[in-house]
Amino acid sequence: MAGKNPWGGSSGNSSGDGDRSGDSDGGKPAGGGSKGDRPDGPRNPWVPKGGDGGPRRSASIEDIFKNRGPEGPRRRAGGPGGPGGPNFRMPQRPGGKSWVPVIVIIALVIWVLVTSTHLIGPQQKAVVKTLGNYTRTLDSGLQFTAPFPFETVDVEDVEGVRPVRIPGNNNQAKLILTGDQNLVDLSYIVRWNIKDLEGFKFRVVDPEETVNEAAEAAMRAAVAETELDETFSGQGRAAIELDVRERMQATLDSYGAGVRVLGVEIEKADPPAQVVDAFRDVQVAEQNADAARNQARGYAQQILAQAEGEAQAFDKVYEEYRLAPEVTRRRIYYETMERVLSRTDKTIVETDNVTPYLPLPEINRRRGAGATAQPAPSTTTTTGGQ
Template sequence: MRIFDGFGHRISLAMAGKKSPWGGGSGDDGDSDGGKPTGSEGGDKPKGPRNPWLPPGSGGGSGDGRRGPNIEDIFKSRGPEGPRRRGGGGGGPGGPNMRFPQRPGGKSWFPIAVIAIIGIGVLATSVHLVGPQQQAVVKTLGNYTRAMQPGLNFSAPFPIETVEVEDVEGVRSVRIPGNDNQAKLILTGDQNLVDLSYIVRWNIKDLSDFKFRVVDPVDTVNEAAEAAMRAAVAETELDETFSGQGRAAIELDVRERMQRTLDGYRAGVNVLGVEIEKADPPAQVVDAFRDVQVAEQNADAARNQARGYAQQVLAQAQGEAEAFDKVYQQYRLAPQVTRQRLYYETMERVLSQTDKTIVETGNVTPYLPLPEIRRRAQQSSPATVVTAPEGQ
C-alpha cells in the first residue's frame, strides 16, 4: 500500500504483527523494498485475496488455496433442519451425537415405543365403561350401528368405530323465556294478553332417536314447549290462568301436547312435567289490572258477607218455625193451658225489659218505682271512708 505526502515522497505504512487480507505478510505491498515484484518466486504461493467461503487451511483444486465460491459447497452440510451433526462424541468438531437409546442387543428402542403407543391408543378407544344412568351409541365409519347398555363394553378402535356416551336418566330443564326480565306475552281465550314464564323438565327416552332423528333436540324441545303453551292458553280465559286450579290444568295440557308432538318427530324425549312460574298481566297495564283485582276482591267480600247474613237469618227463621210447630202440637192437645202459658211467656219477655214493678194487693194496684228508688239511693250515699283516730 503506497501513500504519498504533499511533496511527492512515498510513505510506507507498516502493518506490524498483522497479516494482510490480500495474502501478503507484514509490510507486503506487492513490491519489495528493493523493487522486487511480488510473484510466485521460490515456490511461494501467489498473493491475492483469500476466499472467505473456505475453511482455514483448506486448499483449492489447483493447489493455490483459492477457488471460486460454489453454492453447492455452502449448503453441502446443511439440511431442512439446519446444519447436520457429524462425528461421534459430544465434544468433537461435529457437535453432540443425538442418538436414540439402544437395547442391550444393540437394536433401537424406537420400534417398541411406537408399538406401545399404538397399543395404548387401541386399548383406550376399544374399551368403554358405561355408567348405570348412561347409554352409548356406536358409529362405524360415521354411520350408527348399535347401542351400548350400562356396563363394560368393547368396540373397534378409533377411527373405525366411535362411541358417544350420554346420561339418559338425568332430569334436564329449560326455562322459557331464558331471561327473567324478558316478557313472553301469550293471547288467552278471551282476547287478553298474559305474561307467562314456565319450566319444562325432560330426559332422554331413546338415545339413538335423540342423536340422529332431529338436528338439534334441545331447540326442538323448546319450540314444542312454546307451541303447546300457546295452544293451551288460547283455550283458557284470563282469570283461569291466575288461579291455581287453572294453572294445574294448563300444565297438564301442555305436557300432553308436547309429548304427542315430540313422539311424532321421533325425538327420543320424555317430557316429565311443566311448571308455570309466573302469570302476570303485561307491564303496560299492570296498575289498572291491580285496581280491577282489588275491586273484584271487594265485591267478593261483600257478596260473601251478604250470603253469611242471609244464611244466619234463614237459620233463625227455620228454628222459630220448628219451635212454633212444637207449640202447635201441644196446643192441639190442651188449648186452654197452652194459651195461658203463651200469655205468661209473652208478658215475661216484654216486662223484663222495663224498669216498672207492679204489686197487686187486694183491689188496689199501687205503682212502686223500686228501680228508680234504688238508683237514687246509690247516688246519694257516697262511699264511706273510715280513718283511724290520731295517736292510735
Template structure:
C-alpha cells in the same frame, strides 16, 4: 455512492497518469502501468478492455479470477441480516442417535409397536358410566348401541363411539336468561306473562341422535306450542290459582310427549313447572286495582251471605217453635188458646203503663207506674241515710 466516487477518482488518476482505465497503454504511459504498480487486470483472454468488476491488485493465478458481473448475483447472496456465508469445511453439529438395544438392534420398532398398541387400546376399549349409553358409528353409519360397563369396538377411524348421559335431567327455562316477557293469550281474551321450566331426558338414544338435528331447540319449540294451546283453553283467573296451574302443567306435559313421540325424537318429558304467572307489565297497576275491587266484592258478598244465613237460621227456629206449639194446640185447643192469650198479654202489658180500675160504685185509682217510680227514687235515699247513721 462511495463506491462510485472511488471508481470515478481512480479513473481520473489513471487518465492523469497517461493510463487508460480500460487496459492497454495510455497516450504517454507504458504497458506496465506506470507508477501505479502492476498490470491492470484484463479480460478473460488478457487482451480485451479491463473489466471494472474484476478485483484489482497484483499478479498471481488468483488475481485474474472473474467475479460475477451480474448485479442480481450480488444481491442473491445477501439477506436481511447481511451477506450470506457459505458453509466451509468446519465441523458440523452433534449427530443425535437413539441408544441401541443389546445386540446392536434399534429401539425404533419397539417404540412403533408400543404406540400402535396404545392407540388400539385407547380407541377400542370404552368405559361407560351407569347413567350413560353410547352409539357406535361404523364409517359414519349407525351400527349399534352400547350399554353401561366396559365395552369394546373397532379402532378409530373404523368405528367411532359417542357417549351420552341418558338418565340425567336436562332443564330448559322458557323464556331464557334474558328475562323477556312471554305473553300468552288466555281463553277469555286476556294476556298473561308466563315463565316455566321443562325437565326432560333421553328415552331412546338411537332416535335422539339421528332423528332430530337440535334436540334442545326442538323441546323449546314444542313446549311453547303446547303451553299456548293449554292456556288458550283456560281463563285468566285459572292461570293464577294453584289448581289451575297444576292442570295446565299436566296438560302441557301430555301434549309435549305426544308431539315428541310423533317426531320420533327419543325424548321423555319428566315434568313442566310454572314459575311465574303475572299480568303484562304495562297494565300491572290496573290489574292490581281490579284485584282489589274483586277482593272487596268478595268480602261484601261473604258478609251478605253470612247475614242471610243468620236470618234464615232464625226464621227456621221460629218456624220449628211454631210447629211445636201447633202440635200442642191440636192436642188441647182451649188450653193452648188461653195460654197463648196470657203469654201475649203478658208480653204486651210489660212494656206499657198500667192503671187498675175496680167498679162497683167507687172508682179507686192505683197508679202503678208512679208508685214504681217513687219506690225506685226512695230506695237510694234510704241507702244514703243508713250509711250516714253508721
C-alpha cells in the same frame, strides 16, 4: 463470434478434455494462477472449492451425494462430534436389531386399549357408531368396542334433569293470548331428561331447540283455552301446567325425539307492563265486590237459618196443638202473658175484691237511684244573740 463458456472461458478455445490454452487478454490461465500451479480448463461446479491442489477430475454422482449428505459437513469439519452437527444414533437391541418396531407395537397396543375400553357412569348411556353409522347403545358399566376410528362412542347423561327457562331472559316479556281475548305475561320452566338415547341423538337435528319450541306451542295452546283470571289463581296454574306437560309429551313422542317431560312450572303470570296499573285497580275493585257479595251471602244464610228454626219450632207447637187444642191454647196464652207482663210495672185491676198491686219494682228502682245520688253539703249560718 465465439460464444462465452458458462464455466469461465470461450467456447472456441475449449478442448475436448475440458482444458483451455489461454484467455483472450494474453493467454493467462483462468483463475489468475499460472499454468504450473494447476491444469488449465474451466472449474467444475460440482467439485468443492479449496481442494488440496491435486489434479482435477470429473465429479461422480456418489461424490455429489456424499458432499450434500449429513456426513459431508462432519467429514469436512474434522470428523464425528465436530461443529457440523450431533452424532446421534438410535440404540439397538442386544441382537443388533432396531427398537423402532417394538415402540410402534407398544404404541398401537396402548391406542387400542385406550380407544376400545369405556367406563360409563351409572346415570349415563352411550351410542356406538361404526364407520359413522349407528350400531348399538351401551348401558352403564365397563364396555368394550372396536378401537378408533373404526368405532366411535358418544356418552350422554340420560338421568340428569335438564331445565329450560322460557323466556331465557327474565326481563323479556312473553305475551300470550288468553281465552277471553286478554294478554298475559308468562314465564315458566320446563324440566326434562333423555328417554331414548338413539332417538335423542339421531331423530332430530337440535333436541334442545325442539324442546323449547314444543313447550312454547303447548303453553300457547293451553292458555288460549283458559280465561285470564284462571291464569292468576293457583288451581288454574296447576291445570295449565298439567295440560302443557301432556301436550309436550305427545308432540315430542310424535317426533321420536327420545325426550321425557318431567314437569312444567309457571314462575310468573302478570298482565302486560303497559296496563299493569289499570289492571291492579280492576283487581282491587273485584276484590271489594267479592267481599261485599260474601258479606251479603253470610247475612242471607243467617236470616234463612233463623227463619227455618222458627218454622221448625212452630211445626212442633202445631203438632202439640193438634193433640190437645184447649190445653195448648191456654198454655200459649199463659206464656204470652207472662212474657208481656214481665216487661211492665203497671197492673190493671177490674174488680173491687182484688187487693191493689204494690209496684215493688218501681219502688226498688227509685230507692236504688236515690242511694247512688250524693247529697249536697249544707251551710249553717249563726247570728249573734240567737
